[in-house]
Amino acid sequence: xxxxxxxxxxxxxxxxxxxxxxxxxxxxxxxxxxxxxxxxxxxxxxxxxxxxxxxxxxxxxxxxxxxxxxxxxxxxxxxxxxxxxxxxxxxxxxxxxxxxxxxxxxxxxxxxxxxxxxxxxxxxxxxxxxxxxxxxxxxxxxxxxxxxxxxxxxxxxxxxxxxxxxxxxxxxxxxxxxxxxxxxxxxxxxxxxxxxxxxxxxxxxxxxxxxxxxxxxxxxxxxxxxxxxxxxxxxxxxxxxxxxxxxxxxxxxxxxxx
Ligand code: MG
Ligand code: MG
Numbered sequence: 001x002x003x004x005x006x007x008x009x010x011x012x013x014x015x016x017x018x019x020x021x022x023x024x025x026x027x028x029x030x031x032x033x034x035x036x037x038x039x040x041x042x043x044x045x046x047x048x049x050x051x052x053x054x055x056x057x058x059x060x061x062x063x064x065x066x067x068x069x070x071x072x073x074x075x076x077x078x079x080x081x082x083x084x085x086x087x088x089x090x091x092x093x094x095x096x097x098x099x100x101x102x103x104x105x106x107x108x109x110x111x112x113x114x115x116x117x118x119x120x121x122x123x124x125x126x127x128x129x130x131x132x133x134x135x136x137x138x139x140x141x142x143x144x145x146x147x148x149x150x151x152x153x154x155x156x157x158x159x160x161x162x163x164x165x166x167x168x169x170x171x172x173x174x175x176x177x178x179x180x181x182x183x184x185x186x187x188x189x190x191x192x193x194x195x196x197x198x199x200x201x202x203x204x205x206x207x208x209x210x211x212x213x214x215x216x217x218x219x220x221x222x223x224x225x226x227x228x229x230x231x232x233x234x235x236x237x238x239x240x241x242x243x244x245x246x247x248x249x250x251x252x253x254x255x256x257x258x
Contacts, residue, residue, distance in 0.1 A: 002174060002182045004200030009107065010241045010250070013176065013202055016053065016109035017239045017251035020100050023047050024113050025255035027072070027100075031115045033092045037074035037085035040098065045071040048102045056101035056108055056179050064222050073099040073112075080208050080216050080225045080233040081170050092118035095128065097235040101179055108179045110204045111251035112237035124211070124232060127164065131209045131234040134158040138187070138205045139240055142247040146197050152189025155207045159187075165214030167233075170225065172206045175239055199242050202250070206237030 005013065026047050027040050048055045048071065055071030062068070068084075075083035075097040076090070083097075090096060099112035114128055134155045141154040156166045172185030183195040187207045210216075212231025219226055227233050240247045 002195070002201060003176050004198060005176060005202050005241065006200070009176070010202065010243065012105050012107040013109070013239065013241060014250045016102055016104040016107045017111060018109070019048065019051050019053055019104055020102050020109035020111045021252035021255055023100050023102065024098060024111060027098050028113070028115055028256045031090065031096065031117060033118050034089045036087050036089050037076070037083070037096065038087050040074060041070045041072050041085035044100060051104070053102040053104035056103045057099070060179070062222055066222055068223065073097075075099070075224070075233070075235065077232050078227045078230045080167060080210065080227060081235060082223045082225055084221060084223055090117045093120050095120060095124060095232060095234065097233070099235065099237065106177060108175050108177070109251060110175055110179060110237065110239050112206060112235045113253060113256055114234040114236060127211050127232070128234050130159060130162045130164065131207055132236050134207045134209065135205060135236045135238060138207065139238060139247045139249060142197055142203065142205065142240060142242060144197055144199045144242050144245040147192055148183055148185055148195045148197065149189035149193030150191050151205060152186045152194075153191045155205075156188040159207065159209045165210035165212060167208040167210060167214055167216055169216055170208050172204045172237070175202050175204045197242055199245065201242045202239060204237055204239045206235060208235045209233065
């Protein structure tokens with residue numbers, strides 16, 4: 001069931017999502033060679049709670065009923081999504097996708113950014129730029145009267161044109177009082193297919209893209225998803241509302257990119 005949000009609810013959604021944006025900016029300021037993803041997790045957990053919100057990922061169950069043990073997902077290099085923070089220090093040239101969720105005043109924020117650790121190769125820099133562009137192309141397609149497939153088509157065509165892989169097993173989603181609501185928002189699709197997009201819908205659009213083959217595998221921890229060929233992966237996510245016929249981005253990378 002798709003829940004359409006009122007203007008007041010969208011305002012609350014924006015608050016939760018801006019808090020997630022500020023949390024990611026805090027993390028961005030801390031990312032450097034030598035820092036561990038567990039340290040980033042602690043920083044995020046403290047920041048979210050200090051702002052009167054709850055980290056939604058902590059304790060969130062996987063399909064095996066295992067609770068996620070941290071407040072952010074940190075997926076390094078060939079890890080695609082749902083990486084668990086560890087004591088291993090980040091190294092120069094790594095990339096780390098940090099996915100963050102917070103529940104504030106009854107509504108959820110959800111956003112993800114892939115950070116560079118020190119200097120990265122030109123090849124990977126170009127890959128990250130393309131994946132981020134595909135997020136905004138997906139968002140542009142999210143107008144009232146369009147369909148979910150228009151979003152997926154926009155993301156997929158942009159990434160595949162550059163020779164990258166579009167992960168099929170994990171998708172974006174509706175969001176509101178629950179972190180995951182209907183409809184699912186795949187990063188692939190055909191124009192004019194899927195659920196109709198309407199004013200009041202809030203959705204998380206989140207391209208999960210690989211530099212090589214799109215095949216992924218679940219690690220024995222039953223959380224971390226890696227590329228099968230070891231190629232690096234990137235993940236960028238915004239939560240948006242459809243509003244006056246147009247996409248309105250509720251989360252923000254502005255503070256991260258300043
Ligand atoms: Mg997310
Ligand atoms: Mg999400």
